[in-house]
Amino acid sequence: MGLIGGIFGVTRGLREKFGEDRVRDTPISEATFLGAGVGAAIAGLRPVVEIQIFDFVAMTMDQIVNQAAKFRYMLGGRPTVPLVIRGPQGGGIRLAAQHSQSLEAWFVHVPGLVVVAPSTPYDAKGLLAASIREDNPVIFLEHKALYAVKGPVPAEPYALPLGKADVKRAGRDVTLVATLAMVARALAAAAELEKDGISVEVIDPRTLVPLDEATILASVARTGRLVIAHEAVKRGGWGAELAALVSERALDALDGPIVRVAARNVPMPYNDSLERATIPTPQDIAAAVRGLV
Amino acid sequence: MTLSAEQLESLYTTMVRIRRFDEKTAELFQAGLVKGTAHSYVGEEAVAAGACASLREGDYIVGTHRGHGHCIAKGARLDLMMAELMGRQDGYCRGLGGSMHIAALDLRILGCNGIVAAGLPIGTGAALAEKIRRTDHVVIAFFGDGGANQGVVHEAMNLAAVWALPIVFLCENNQYALSTASKRTTAGPSIAARAAGYDIPGARVDGNDVHAVFEAVGAAVARARRGEGPSLVEAVTYRWGGHSMRANLPDYRTKEEEREWMERDPIARLGHHLVEDRHVTPIRLKELEERVEIELERAVEFAKASPEPSVELMEASVYAPHVEVREPAPTGGRELTMAEALNEALHGEMQRDARVFVMGGQGRGAHRRDLRRDARPA
Numbered sequence: 001m002g003l004i005g006g007i008f009g010v011t012r013g014l015r016e017k018f019g020e021d022r023v024r025d026t027p028i029s030e031a032t033f034l035g036a037g038v039g040a041a042i043a044g045l046r047p048v049v050e051i052q053i054f055d056f057v058a059m060t061m062d063q064i065v066n067q068a069a070k071f072r073y074m075l076g077g078r079p080t081v082p083l084v085i086r087g088p089q090g091g092g093i094r095l096a097a098q099h100s101q102s103l104e105a106w107f108v109h110v111p112g113l114v115v116v117a118p119s120t121p122y123d124a125k126g127l128l129a130a131s132i133r134e135d136n137p138v139i140f141l142e143h144k145a146l147y148a149v150k151g152p153v154p155a156e157p158y159a160l161p162l163g164k165a166d167v168k169r170a171g172r173d174v175t176l177v178a179t180l181a182m183v184a185r186a187l188a189a190a191a192e193l194e195k196d197g198i199s200v201e202v203i204d205p206r207t208l209v210p211l212d213e214a215t216i217l218a219s220v221a222r223t224g225r226l227v228i229a230h231e232a233v234k235r236g237g238w239g240a241e242l243a244a245l246v247s248e249r250a251l252d253a254l255d256g257p258i259v260r261v262a263a264r265n266v267p268m269p270y271n272d273s274l275e276r277a278t279i280p281t282p283q284d285i286a287a288a289v290r291g292l293v
Numbered sequence: 294m295t296l297s298a299e300q301l302e303s304l305y306t307t308m309v310r311i312r313r314f315d316e317k318t319a320e321l322f323q324a325g326l327v328k329g330t331a332h333s334y335v336g337e338e339a340v341a342a343g344a345c346a347s348l349r350e351g352d353y354i355v356g357t358h359r360g361h362g363h364c365i366a367k368g369a370r371l372d373l374m375m376a377e378l379m380g381r382q383d384g385y386c387r388g389l390g391g392s393m394h395i396a397a398l399d400l401r402i403l404g405c406n407g408i409v410a411a412g413l414p415i416g417t418g419a420a421l422a423e424k425i426r427r428t429d430h431v432v433i434a435f436f437g438d439g440g441a442n443q444g445v446v447h448e449a450m451n452l453a454a455v456w457a458l459p460i461v462f463l464c465e466n467n468q469y470a471l472s473t474a475s476k477r478t479t480a481g482p483s484i485a486a487r488a489a490g491y492d493i494p495g496a497r498v499d500g501n502d503v504h505a506v507f508e509a510v511g512a513a514v515a516r517a518r519r520g521e522g523p524s525l526v527e528a529v530t531y532r533w534g535g536h537s538m539r540a541n542l543p544d545y546r547t548k549e550e551e552r553e554w555m556e557r558d559p560i561a562r563l564g565h566h567l568v569e570d571r572h573v574t575p576i577r578l579k580e581l582e583e584r585v586e587i588e589l590e591r592a593v594e595f596a597k598a599s600p601e602p603s604v605e606l607m608e609a610s611v612y613a614p615h616v617e618v619r620e621p622a623p624t625g626g627r628e629l630t631m632a633e634a635l636n637e638a639l640h641g642e643m644q645r646d647a648r649v650f651v652m653g654g655q656g657r658g659a660h661r662r663d664l665r666r667d668a669r670p671a
Contacts, residue, residue: 006653009632010636010639011636011651011653012636013636014636014640018643018650021650022425022643022650023652024651024652025653027451027455028654029451029452031414032413032417032445032448033414033652033653033654035414035415035417035445036418036421036449036452039403039415039417039419039420040418040422040425042398042403042418043403043422045426045648046648046649047650047652048639048649048652049652050654051654056654067406067415071404072611072612073611074386074394074396075385075398076384076385076386076389076390076606077387077609077610078398080613086635114615118631121628121629121630124638125637128635128639129641130616132646134616136613136615142631142635146631148630148632149630149631150629151628152627153628153637155627158618159618160620161616161617161618162615163615
């Protein structure tokens with residue numbers, strides 16, 4: 001990571017600038033180097049730990065779930081654990097079942113973790129800066145298919161608030177909440193639907209914990225319809241949580257069922273046409289919206 | 294290095310404090326005042342006391358589920374510990390943690406741990422933090438013979454060895470992982486012998502001899518302080534009681550074995566040494582013990598008088614206040630990829646705050662090129 005800048009180049013140039021002490025290549029011991037991040041955070045540093053491919057996070061779950069997430073609470077609510085755990089998740093580049101998962105629901109489920117999921121370069125820069133300044137352990141999810149996507153980014157340092165959604169496109173008829181790589185596909189679907197006179201509001205929550213419930217609920221109150229799009233498998237996915245939340249809080253506002261567009265409930269296949277058939281497309285999202293109006 | 298009579302009296306007091314604390318805890322558990330479970334350190338007192346005797350204020354420990362002794366030896370207060378065991382507001386963790394999570398960050402006690410051997414990566418991280426800050430503070434990471442068979446023990450020792458981190462891995466080999474004898478689960482001649490695989494010092498000592506523990510751990514601590522890296526010490530000992538105070542397991546040890554180890558009582562041994570070789574009077578020892586009784590009585594009274602925590606404490610304790618940031622300037626015309634944007638954030642934050650550092654597994658160069666070529670929008 002230090003020497004070559006990570007497999008996607010995210011850490012490029014850091015070692016040259018900040019030295020080997022602060023930019024460390026580790027042995028392939030995910031549980032322990034992540035745990036060392038927990039220990040260093042408790043001891044007063046602010047580690048950023050890279051999981052090379054986020055599926056490997058399974059190797060580290062004790063340190064995330066039982067240690068980092070609970071440390072402050074178990075100790076009476078006083079210590080801080082300023083730790084960022086970041087890396088690429090998601091599919092789309094034929095890496096098959098152990099290198100392509102979208103696991104955000106695991107982390108959303110565990111009290112004590114912040115879960116961040118940017119969809120644009122602008123959001124990514126500002127949210128990573130905020131995550132590093134945050135005093136709680138942050139799971140920072142990067143979608144590997146988005147690394148090469150370009151967008152406007154101010155040169156000066158800035159941070160974006162955690163827990164504030166971004167309305168990527170305003171609309172009247174349907175609220176479409178999408179995360180990570182699904183945001184661009186949701187926007188593509190919305191552009192297509194516009195031609196048919198269907199006005200879609202696309203909301204990117206940007207952080208799943210804390211969640212900007214107010215922005216989503218206010219939108220649903222206006223549109224009366226909700227579609228949720230994520231790349232993770234549908235069963236037990238984050239969309240189920242959001243659907244439950246909206247039905248508990250805004251059932252009266254809904255004019256139809258909440259619809260989830262998500263991956264099939266299968267591991268990611270290697271074959272490229274099968275992989276494309278697994279991950280939701282703009283057409284899948286558009287079809288879900290059409291079904292509601 | 295020889296210990297003065299004064300230092301030995303202090304160690305004696307520490308060991309008595311540990312023993313009486315856990316004996317009292319067992320009583321209170323039977324009486325229903327200490328709930329859930331707790332794991333008695335009785336019989337193993339020489340390990341924590343002898344080990345922590347080489348530590349200074351800035352040094353850390355990470356403990357285990359059988360951690361009361363570790364905390365006491367590093368200076369934790371009996372009253373705040375007892376209040377925690379009773380789940381009260383004034384406990385070290387305000388009643389949210391209990392026996393297995395006692396910690397005192399001001400004393401650099403990074404916590405007991407309910408997950409076997411999970412403290413080793415955490416202790417390794419604290420050692421890394423001190424190395425990055427270029428202090429001479431060290432860490433002692435306690436683990437058991439059961440914990441020795443967790444994968445992270447290998448990982449932590451390897452990482453600490455390659456980075457020459459200031460940490461002592463201290464295995465308290467009480468010979469049973471819950472009810473399973475260590476010899477049935479553990480290959481190799483000893484835990485200490487594993488040190489050779491990492492090219493670090495390894496020592497196996499009588500864990501019921503506080504002098505032996507002090508000397509072995511003292512040498513390891515001194516080495517760590519000099520910046521020469523980690524060591525492994527295995528202290529062979531025995532817990533007198535069951536795995537936990539729930540005491541719900543059938544016998545798995547022979548009475549003979551238990552009796553044999555109780556005859557090697559670490560406190561009686563030190564007391565004998567003090568009286569026979571150091572001219573400390575039995576009356577003096579009695580006086581030290583009585584002081585502990587008074588402290589313990591007060592601790593129990595303090596704990597009983599402490600209120601129960603409120604329900605409101607719970608939600609308020611999960612998250613530290615989230616970072617407050619201003620909305621950024623409007624976006625300009627410059628375009629970056631997301632990878633470049635993330636890279637810029639890392640550069641900016643590392644520049645802004647010297648506490649920020651990054652680490653992670655290596656990727657191979659050719660692999661990187663392939664992935665970058667493929668990482669285009671579908």
